[in-house]
Amino acid sequence: MRYLAVFNGGLTLHFYLQWTSALLWTPVYFALQALYFVFLRTRGKVCTARDTYIACAMFLVLLAWFIWLPALMLLEQDTALRISAAAGLGCLMVFLIRRSDRLMVMIYGEILLVGVTLGAVAFLVLPQVSSLSAKSAMLVCCVALIVYFANALLEGRKMRLDAERASERTLQAQKMEAVGQLAGGVAHDFNNILTAIIGNLDLYELTDERPERDDMVRNAKEAAERAATLVQQLLAYSRKSNLQxxxxxxxxxxxxxxxxxxxxxxxxxxxxxxxxxxxxxxxxxxxxxxxxxxxxxxxxxxxxxxxxxxxxxxxxxxxxxxxxxxxxxxxxxxxxxxxxxxxxxxxxxxxxxxxxxxxxxxxxxxxxxxxxxxxxxxxxxxxxxxxxxxxxxxxxxxxxxxxxxxxxxxxxxxxxxx
Missing domain, CATH: 3.30.565.10 (Histidine kinase-like ATPase, C-terminal domain)
Known part of the structure; x- marks a missing residue:
């Protein structure tokens, strides 16, 4: 939906204002997005610090390229353009908040880009406003928007990290519970099997009757076979069996x-x-x-x-x-x-x-x-x-x-x- 909106936006602006820059904005945005996607998909299983910072830089460049056209539209006198630009910037800010990036360098980069963009727009628009009170209101609103945006990004990051830590603690607790249950089950079952084996062998030494001795050996062998079956089941459960x-x-x-x-x-x-x-x-x-x-x-x-x-x-x-x-x-x-x-x-x-x-x-x-x-x-x-x-x-x-x-x-x- 985002790609479709970008494509339609660039095409509409070109036909509405005959802006060549609008036609340039769309393919370059798609090219940067494709380059970013390919870079992420071609990394190894273990991401290095260098890969991380390159990915961060690529995303910030992509963000900077996207944001300049709505900012330019805010400077126009056409009301439709201003409303569309404000909506586009609003969507962008919501998108960044929902992303909840974990890295502080990304958070600072996003705050800086949005802050500089809004500041530049306010700086270029202020000379067009004659009323001092209106200028003051614009500055207060602009600063408040940047502050609230920055706070939302930082709070979103904190909530994401807290949720990840809580999830890790829950997963670790579940793992420990499973290990405890597994250890208890193994100990219980093997204790029963060893009791049967040792008991039959002890009785074997106490009797001289051949039929009784044969029964005891057979019982001990059956218990040993149950132990072998149990081991095979444990190997299958742990996915350590030798598959043919x-x-x-x-x-x-x-x-x-x-x-x-x-x-x-x-x-x-x-x-x-x-x-x-x-x-x-x-x-x-x-x-x-x-x-x-x-x-x-x-x-x-x-x-x-x-x-x-x-x-x-x-x-x-x-x-x-x-x-x-x-x-x-x-x-x-x-x-x-x-x-x-x-x-x-x-x-x-x-x-x-x-x-x-x-x-x-x-x-x-x-x-x-x-x-x-x-x-x-x-x-x-x-x-x-x-x-x-x-x-x-x-x-x-x-x-x-x-x-x-x-x-x-x-x-x-x-x-x-x-």
Whole structure:
């Protein structure tokens, strides 16, 4: 809208006053804006102090170029020009206040540019005013406007910095809470597992009966396997798993999930896998994806003790703009495959909906779940370059995994052509 206003303003002034300078003002403004944009977009991930000051200087030059034409219009006798110029300067000042720049050099530069512009206009207009009281009123109003503008800029900066500091403190507190919950959950689960292992080994030494010893060794081994599973879930949650990512056809994998999932659910629950009738290829670790989908199926099963329906579907999704995921992660624009597991259970209570993705958070009874299922799914999705969304109501829960879509490998294309 700002660019459109600048373009229309320059064009209108040229036809209204035959000002060549108005035609010059518009393309130079666009050129400076494009140069500023390109400079910002081509910086590295870490911005140096030199880059910062160059960007500041470029913005102030852009601001200076924009402001001179409205200032020139204020000196004209045409009332329409003066009103338009005052509106333009007002919009500019509001824009600068809303920006709330953090750097003091930017704040001082903006105050200086606006102050010098308004001061120059007042200096050139004052000789045209004969009344001393009118001149005094003009000077007071001009100074008051500059002072209020400067104060608004400084207050805006202070409010922005306070908000950023408050946000950082809140984020740090949330991180510490999550670390505490994670540490407590790990300690609790591993304590139970070690108790089982040590207890069985102690009993092993106290008995000479071979069958009993075999049972104790088997129990200790099962506990050790639970520990290994827990470690794998923690690695997936922390996105530190060693992925064996390869291009996979989602349709083929969904068929395997259907076969495995049918063995995990009772007859009172129906499992429906919806085919897209098109090849959707993603680059993932097949084992981890299967584990994630089985986790979601098990969660859906547990949410429907009286029976219901589980529906698994896959569809192509294209995002033109960044998409917000359930954990606050931003998914970048692009092509994705959306894998959804939906159930007809009672849904997740709203009071705990914001916590279900946290590690070791579970609504299941003690001993029925570690609370790492959804956390593992989320970690897998993030590590695979995707994300996760979650919707729940009294009609059921929908959990979607987004994975980046890739082109089919050459052998798949040749096979399909054949």
């Amino acid at each position: 990512a390869e291009a996979r056809d989602i349709e083929v994998m969904l068929e395997r999930v259907r076969v495995l999932g049918a063995r995990l659910i009772p007859a009172s629950i129906s499992l429906e896998v919806v085919s897209t009738h098109r090849q959707n290829w993603v680059k993932v670790d097949e084992t981890l994806l299967m584990t994630a989908l089985i986790n979601l199926i098990v969660n859906a099963r547990d949410a429907m003790p009286k029976g219901g329906r589980i529906r698994i579907s896959a569809m192509h999704r294209h995002f033109d703009s960044p998409e917000l995921m359930a954990d606050g992660h931003i998914l970048q624009p692009g092509n994705y495959v959306e894998l959804t597991v939906a159930d007809t259970g009672t849904g997740i209570p709203e009071a705990v909906l914001d916590h279900v993705l946290e590690p070791f958070f579970t609504t299941k009874p003690v001993g029925k779940g570690s609370g790492l299922g959804l956390s593992m799914v989320l970690g897998f999705a993030r590590q695979s370059g995707g994300g996760l969304t979650l919707r729940s109501s009294v009609a059921g829960t929908h959990i979607s995994i987004y994975l980046s879509e890739v082109d089919p490998p050459a052998h798949a294309i040749s096979h399909r052509a054949a």
